Amino acid sequence: MDRLTLLETLATTLDEGSINRAAQRRGLTQSAASQQIKSLETLLGHELLLRTPRGVKATRAGELVYAHAQSLLGGYDRLTAELDAQSDQVSGRFSISTSRFMAQALLGPMLMELDTPYPDLNIVMRIEDRLVDVVRENYDLAIRTGSLGDTDGVGRKIGELETVLFATPAYLDQIGRPSCPEDMQRLKYIQHHEDHTMGYFPLTRDGETYQAPIRVGFTADDTDLIMRAVTKGSGYSRAPRLVVQDGLIDGSFEEILPDHAAPNKDIFAVYPSRHALDRRHKVVIDGFLDRLRSSATSEISPPLVQDHAITA
Template identity: 30%
Template sequence: MIELEDMRYFIEVAESGGFSRAAARLGVSKSIVSRRIARIEEHLGARLLNRTTRGVTASDAGLEFKARAERLLADYDEALDAVAVHGGEVVGRLRISAPLSFGIHHLAPVLAELAAAHPRLELDVSLSDRLVDLIGERLDAAIRIGKLEDSSHVARRIAPIRSLVVASPAYLARKGRPARPEDLATDHDCLIYTGSRSPEWVFTRGEATISVRPRGRLRSDSGETLVAWALAGLGIVQLPSFLIGDTVDTGALVPLLLDHPTPEFGMYVVRPPGPHTPGKVRALTEALLRHFGGTPAWDRCVRHVAETEAAARQAKKAEERG
């Protein structure tokens, strides 16, 4: 009989387009992958993969086998998951993607706790700011931050995501504060995040929305790099509070344009469509809600800024009355 694990190896090779890439994803040697694929082809008496110097592709027979193998494995995984739920266990391999900076600073400790609580759970985590294809890359879930586009995927909102526009005291002493969002396009040096599809910074003024294309010579797709540049006094940056909360709390970075707040977005767990939520995805979602649900700890800087601004307004009114 063909083993279920052999099917998994075949699907990985067909999806990745090569034995080496599949082996790297599976965490085994290339020779093991080759032997398993050869065993399937010998058992079936058919060539499932077309091999060329440029890689491998599934043959017509391979495409038929892959479609049915995926259904069998999905049913098998769902059966294991249903049994494990009754025993309070989480089993299987959880393949997830998450934004790079968020993954390093906030997600990694949550996943460590999840792995410790469930010894039979395997984790395969990819950290990248690109928009991944859950189905094409065979992921169980993705952590997404921002505004979700319409899709057939199932999403669960975990927490609000708020941004602040900040600069260091040294920069402000040298260049002054922007009085309005439009100043960022003319009179200031901005540090620009290139991982976003939109080059504009968005603010609100009352019920109106203002879009500004900031001016700046320093650009990066790394949030940590932008934080370091801002701390060095090189410019003004707009970043989520989960990246700059501590620096705002200590005064190393100063919030700007508070009377023109930026829109609030969200953090979501997104999974492929289907009526059944795997236990491993459900466990991930519950862990994220425990840690970040409601008002996340990193938003203490936003609350502190709002309270400070409110106190300042009250003091000004009292002074005007006096």
């Protein structure tokens, strides 16, 4: 077995803190993953992992090997990406990471439509409401909103999403509808863990920005859980307009301070290397932006999209 495979299994195990979770991520059985780590320990002549009741952690030798493994694997991924970028063909395996919202509302449906024009393109999409490292975790592309996170890859802003503050009418009947940004203090904010409000939201009206106070009542990293909490009447939240536009139309949700604009949410494309952009990236990103533009309805203002050109 090649040494890069052994190093990748070790790095994944330490990232996950568990041989079992690493095996699942690598598509292996737990025994196969354990055998690969033993083979690496035999090859290097050092014990690399310590088993604990909470999982596994690196020995001192394991920490050294892990650091070099990250560098070697990242270099190999950049090498293969740059080789792929020399080809104009839209074919082969193409791995994408994105959030649940992006996958369900925009990216997933668009990717399924690529099968007809590009039958040799093998899309592998993982839905993860966390910020991945496209280099270390061997992704060709990640589509993210809000924050890039900690990654060795290259991020490029490709657009923006209009967002709104929203709640159920019943919750606003109970608490009282804010008439100005200062009134937001009365309401409980249901926050996504990526949001960094610092106690205030900048709301814009007629070119002026107002700082609306934020009182956080609940924080979660799962968008479905946040939507359920809002629907239950636990508070209000912020989301892309296209996510809640059906609820705004049928009255399930109500926009808060509709004459004030909430901050837009940036959309980023993240890839392993600035030299790694090839025809596949362009096809996927252009298709995604086309889908975003077409998501507008006549009843709701269209989502704001500001393109930043990508060349391949």
